[in-house]
Amino acid sequence: MKNFAKLAAAAVVASVVAGAAMAESLYTPNLSYRTGPFAATGIPLMNGQKDYMSMLNARDGGVGGVEIAFEECETGYSTEKGVECYEKTKGKAIVTQPWSTGITLQVLPKTNIDMIPILAPGYGFSPMMDGKTFQWAFNAPSGYWDGADMIVQFIESEGSLEGKKVAFLHLDHPFGKEPLPVLEAAAAEKGFELLPIPVGLKEMQNQSAQWLQIRRERPDYVVMWGWGAMNAGAITEAVKTKFDMSKMLGIWWSGHDADLAIVGDKGKGYKSISWSFPDVDAGVMADIKKHVVDAGMTESNETEMSGVFYGRGVVMSMILAEGIKVAQDHFGEANINAEQLRWGLENLNVTEERLAELGMSGMVPPFATSCANHTGHSGGWMLEWDGAKFVKVSDHLTPNTASYSDIAMKSAADYATANAPWPVNEECGG
Amino acid sequence: MLNDIFIAPFADMIAAPDFLLQVLWEGLVSGILYALIALGFVLIFRSSRIFNFAQGIMVVFAALTLVGLHAMGIPAWISVALTLGVMFILAVSIERIVLRPLVGQPDIILFMASIGITLFLIGGGEIIFGGENKVMITEELGIPTGDTVLEPWGGLLILQHLDITVVLVASALVAALLAFLNYTQMGRAIRALGDDHQAALSVGISLQTVWVLVWFIAGIIALVTGIAWGARAGVSFALEVIAYKALPVLMLGGLESITGAIIGGLLIGILEKLFEIYWGQPLLGGNTETWFAFVLALFVLLFRPQGLFGEKIIERV
Numbered sequence: 001m002k003n004f005a006k007l008a009a010a011a012v013v014a015s016v017v018a019g020a021a022m023a024e025s026l027y028t029p030n031l032s033y034r035t036g037p038f039a040a041t042g043i044p045l046m047n048g049q050k051d052y053m054s055m056l057n058a059r060d061g062g063v064g065g066v067e068i069a070f071e072e073c074e075t076g077y078s079t080e081k082g083v084e085c086y087e088k089t090k091g092k093a094i095v096t097q098p099w100s101t102g103i104t105l106q107v108l109p110k111t112n113i114d115m116i117p118i119l120a121p122g123y124g125f126s127p128m129m130d131g132k133t134f135q136w137a138f139n140a141p142s143g144y145w146d147g148a149d150m151i152v153q154f155i156e157s158e159g160s161l162e163g164k165k166v167a168f169l170h171l172d173h174p175f176g177k178e179p180l181p182v183l184e185a186a187a188a189e190k191g192f193e194l195l196p197i198p199v200g201l202k203e204m205q206n207q208s209a210q211w212l213q214i215r216r217e218r219p220d221y222v223v224m225w226g227w228g229a230m231n232a233g234a235i236t237e238a239v240k241t242k243f244d245m246s247k248m249l250g251i252w253w254s255g256h257d258a259d260l261a262i263v264g265d266k267g268k269g270y271k272s273i274s275w276s277f278p279d280v281d282a283g284v285m286a287d288i289k290k291h292v293v294d295a296g297m298t299e300s301n302e303t304e305m306s307g308v309f310y311g312r313g314v315v316m317s318m319i320l321a322e323g324i325k326v327a328q329d330h331f332g333e334a335n336i337n338a339e340q341l342r343w344g345l346e347n348l349n350v351t352e353e354r355l356a357e358l359g360m361s362g363m364v365p366p367f368a369t370s371c372a373n374h375t376g377h378s379g380g381w382m383l384e385w386d387g388a389k390f391v392k393v394s395d396h397l398t399p400n401t402a403s404y405s406d407i408a409m410k411s412a413a414d415y416a417t418a419n420a421p422w423p424v425n426e427e428c429g430g
Numbered sequence: 431m432l433n434d435i436f437i438a439p440f441a442d443m444i445a446a447p448d449f450l451l452q453v454l455w456e457g458l459v460s461g462i463l464y465a466l467i468a469l470g471f472v473l474i475f476r477s478s479r480i481f482n483f484a485q486g487i488m489v490v491f492a493a494l495t496l497v498g499l500h501a502m503g504i505p506a507w508i509s510v511a512l513t514l515g516v517m518f519i520l521a522v523s524i525e526r527i528v529l530r531p532l533v534g535q536p537d538i539i540l541f542m543a544s545i546g547i548t549l550f551l552i553g554g555g556e557i558i559f560g561g562e563n564k565v566m567i568t569e570e571l572g573i574p575t576g577d578t579v580l581e582p583w584g585g586l587l588i589l590q591h592l593d594i595t596v597v598l599v600a601s602a603l604v605a606a607l608l609a610f611l612n613y614t615q616m617g618r619a620i621r622a623l624g625d626d627h628q629a630a631l632s633v634g635i636s637l638q639t640v641w642v643l644v645w646f647i648a649g650i651i652a653l654v655t656g657i658a659w660g661a662r663a664g665v666s667f668a669l670e671v672i673a674y675k676a677l678p679v680l681m682l683g684g685l686e687s688i689t690g691a692i693i694g695g696l697l698i699g700i701l702e703k704l705f706e707i708y709w710g711q712p713l714l715g716g717n718t719e720t721w722f723a724f725v726l727a728l729f730v731l732l733f734r735p736q737g738l739f740g741e742k743i744i745e746r747v
Contacts, residue, residue, distance in 0.1 A: 035552065037668035039561030172717050197711075200720035202671050205663040208456040209706040209719055216449060216707075229668030232563060236663050240577070240590055258563045262664045304562070 025069040029089035030097045036076035038228035047300040048313020051292045058291035064328040094338040101175040111136040117342040121316045129375035132428035133412040138345045141367040141378035142275040146399035148179035152186045161192040170225035172198035182404045204230040211237040224250040231259040245269035257307035265387040275380035278311030283359020315364045371428040439708035448585025459593045461699020462600045467676040468691035470648040476624030477644045483544040486673025487551040493656025493665045494559040506570035517649025525641045566660035596658045678723035684740025698723045
């Protein structure tokens with residue numbers, strides 16, 4: 001009995017200490033995937049995210065003096081496991097980073113009830129741009145429909161699209177189908193033929209049938225919405241079928257250095273729109289090297305750190321850290337909760353000056369969010385593979401949001417109706 | 431509609447025979463790789479009644495080992511030899527640690543054990559090699575990477591040297607396997623074990639030796655498959671899903687038939703490509719390869735439940 005009392009007392013002390021320790025950190029789980037068929041593209045992104053947060057913890061003691069508890073929950077890019085991870089982490093999380101369009105779609109309705117903001121930089125459900133309807137969801141700095149519009153703008157800048165044929169090679173998955181409404185609308189408006197070509201998950205590495213179709217149809221351009229092994233599979237098939245690489249463009253998730261390294265020089269000319277750009281000489285990278293790499297805390301390596309995806313991971317964590325900082329400043333407290341972070345993410349204003357302060361000039365275009373605008377629409381740059389790395393081949397491109405805002409508003413309204421009762425933030429304009 | 435199904439596809443084939451040849455060639459390349467993976471399944475099933483769920487991850491593990499050893503500065507062909515050594519050690523370990531204690535257990539237990547092996551190899555592979563995409567050492571192995579462009583009937587036929595090599599090597603491997611199984615003592619032992627466990631054991635065939643051997647052969651097949659697919663799209667854990675393409679091959683050809691695996695693989699490779707190009711893409715929006723092989727296998731099973739070449743089992747009660 002005496003021992004039992006001691007044990008009980010120890011348990012109470014332990015729970016109090018643990019509770020105090022928990023209160024001294026902000027729990028920001030990341031539903032990562034370092035395993036499975038998509039690990040190759042996931043790992044550099046997750047490393048970039050994690051290293052930035054580790055750097056903030058080591059350099060500044062976190063954000064606003066509160067340490068960031070950046071914990072990963074492995075999903076293997078599986079929607080089912082992603083939902084499990086969300087449920088497991090939501091109790092103490094101030095944000096959820098779902099990391100796949102499929103998982104985002106599943107947790108989207110739940111976050112309204114659990115009141116946890118979703119942060120899905122550059123992915124997720126595009127109508128999330130409508131902050132009035134999707135109060136808890138953010139996909140800043142750019143959404144898929146921004147990407148689709150910028151790609152169309154870019155190829156149109158090479159000549160009228162009237163009468164041309166554009167193949168849309170995409171993963172047969174919610175992510176791959178996401179830009180279809182905008183591309184279909186653009187095809188109708190600009191008079192080009194859109195040829196959707198799906199790639200199944202099991203066919204990612206053997207796309208000979210898809211590329212035979214491309215050979216038969218002779219499209220003027222191939223727009224790729226690929227992820228994981230699909231990218232490398234498509235690029236090797238494009239080289240194999242002697243497709244003009246300068247006429248092949250991908251979304252930002254199809255611009256991974258390691259995928260292009262497989263074909264090397266033969267991939268020269270391939271382009272990828274991107275809202276981020278790596279800069280190994282940036283101030284933030286020097287700080288990561290000093291506080292994380294030299295301290296032996298990184299899982300990355302020099303080659304990976306110079307790539308597009310690692311740099312993007314760093315930018316993604318910066319967006320979260322900025323959201324936390326904005327909320328802390330506004331509410332005057334360091335230990336913010338999920339609702340306060342939602343406010344922070346809704347009031348981001350990442351200017352050129354702020355990027356310079358962060359040591360991230362040129363790594364992401366400036367952007368700002370608002371109550372009605374949860375995407376920011378930063379725009380981006382067209383990157384091109386030069387045989388060894390991606391280089392910028394355009395000035396800062398911006399999406400013409402007016403061209404698809406009607407589609408977005410309608411999709412958001414349809415979603416709210418289909419999931420009624422769906423709370424709408426009436427205080428928002430727009 | 432009837433025109434689109436019954437006339438237009440054949441008219442297209444006749445109108446562009448060079449393209450048809452290209453489709454057939456691509457189907458053949460895929461088919462021979464499917465057959466190779468299916469062979470790995472069949473060999474293990476015949477000798478131990480295990481449906482080896484780990485065949486896919488063995489492909490990844492073998493390819494990663496090869497690339498990883500080469501990255502350590504070991505010459506390419508020595509890396510191949512060492513990888514074969516690793517696959518042998520893996521075969522011995524599986525037999526000693528997993529299979530031997532499970533002798534006599536129901537098939538489902540052995541199947542579950544192969545899932546356990548899969549999870550172990552996934553975890554181990556990720557810890558040792560990491561999950562990043564790696565470049566296959568194609569050129570270092572001397573595998574040609576250029577192409578030959580032919581112009582049959584004034585058209586265009588592109589033959590990748592890599593694909594030609596894959597077809598030749600895979601064919602040679604299949605022929606060597608058949609010769610081994612039919613003309614060597616150990617090969618006959620494997621077949622005997624496949625026909626009747628008890629009878630084979632009663633004439634002194636060592637179950638342990640045969641199991642190590644078939645798992646090692648499955649390892650060799652995994653390495654060849656890993657090199658072939660890895661050279662196409664890099665070496666990553668995504669290669670694992672390739673193995674699932676062998677499932678309809680096994681259903682079609684029969685789980686116990688080596689001939690079935692080869693013919694089933696070729697049939698599925700070619701037919702799924704023809705169907706996708708001439709019917710799937712124009713009429714169904716494409717991506718029919720994800721289900722066509724299964725539907726074809728299902729159709730065959732309706733008439734021949736044991737598969738095209740499987741053994742008809744008559745059980746009396």
